[in-house]
Amino acid sequence: MIKVEGLTRAYGSFVAVDDVSFVCQPGRVTGFLGPNGAGKSTTMRVLVGLTPPTRGQATIGGLRYHDIPNPGRHVGVLLDASAQHGGRTGREVLALGARTMGLPAARVDEMLELVSLTRAEAKRRVKNYSLGMKQRLGIAHALLGDPQVLILDEPANGLDPAGIRWMRGLLKGFADNGGTVLLSSHLLHEVEQIADEMILIGRGRIVAQGDRATLLAGAHGPKLSLVTSLDNDRLADALRGKGYDVEAAGHGLRVHAATDEVGRTALERQVVLTDLRDGAAGLEDLFLELTAESQREASDTLPAPTREGTIA
Known part of the structure; x- marks a missing residue:
């Protein structure tokens, strides 16, 4: 040990x-x-x-x-x-x-x-x-x-x-x-x-x-799902009817709700899902957030480059 x-x-x-x-x-x-x-x-x-x-x-x-x-x-x-x-x-x-x-x-x-x-x-x-x-x-x-x-x-x-x-x-x-x-x-x-x-x-x-x-359980943030179905418009209407915010995201939808609620709504409306995943911050997002002050690329206070392209 x-x-x-x-x-x-x-x-x-x-x-x-x-x-x-x-x-x-x-x-x-x-x-x-x-x-x-x-x-x-x-x-x-x-x-x-x-x-x-x-x-x-x-x-x-x-x-x-x-x-x-x-x-x-x-x-x-x-x-x-x-x-x-x-x-x-x-x-x-x-x-x-x-x-x-x-x-x-x-x-x-x-x-x-x-x-x-x-x-x-x-x-x-x-x-x-x-x-x-x-x-x-x-x-x-x-x-x-x-x-x-x-x-x-x-x-x-x-x-x-x-x-x-x-x-x-x-x-x-x-x-x-x-x-x-x-x-x-x-x-x-x-x-x-x-x-x-x-x-x-x-x-x-x-x-x-x-x-x-x-680690992920300790990451506080809104529940978010990414979903794609055979009828995105119908699924979006059903989710909005339950009070959830829904946005277009590529070929699918970004829903401000947990994945189990999205899946349950799709089942109720008999909409076939082709993809459903948790869209909340993953471990990489948590890692970058917690170590942001140590990330070289995260610094916005670097001195401006000189004409020769070096750091002044």
Whole structure:
């Protein structure tokens, strides 16, 4: 189990992580989500002992990372796939890790096979790897010691669609076998497909946490449905007759009512529906709303460009 309590990390007057607390449970994948610069990587660096906290603490299995004997056998870490020694081969990187952790040499071949790095690729120097291959090697190194906890920062970077699907299955299987996964990303769509729990962070502070249903239940807003039918005019008249606002939307209607009420009205008037969905704010909308102050594109106070096209 990962436990973060009142964690703060300041650099002078700049507070990168501000009173952050959360728990990651065994058997679950926890997504750690936020825009670039929101404090995700700093939190993870504190977790694995690379950055000391200003206040608070972060523990894994009740211990600080530095206090865990032979930590690679208990915690698998991937914070930067490009930080591996470029002059070594992929096999050498894993062999050194295995030797350091006291693992049999056969473990190296098991991990290379697990992450689908071929014999020829394993003999190539890491500096000649693509980013996707470096990610696979980094995941192999994180899993080398057969840990119970995985801490991964942006592991999908550089992976192609097949690689991303492979990684999802790998991490889900790890959690299903009782492992604890903390997965950091700024890509909500990717994490949403695998995470059991999500923690949203913006400007160094936790702005929301919970599973998808809990997060969406906490998003207050009017009920809205998007519907298409074989007789939109008849359905619109029926809905307006019940006092609902109805607007045209593409080939269908936007109705200010819950989907069950729209469906019930269609059934009463015997109008065949071809599409009916919740049109209220989804998880992406909630994410952008809660982290708006951290979104670079959301800023409307940027200085004007100069004649040369640079920021003044």
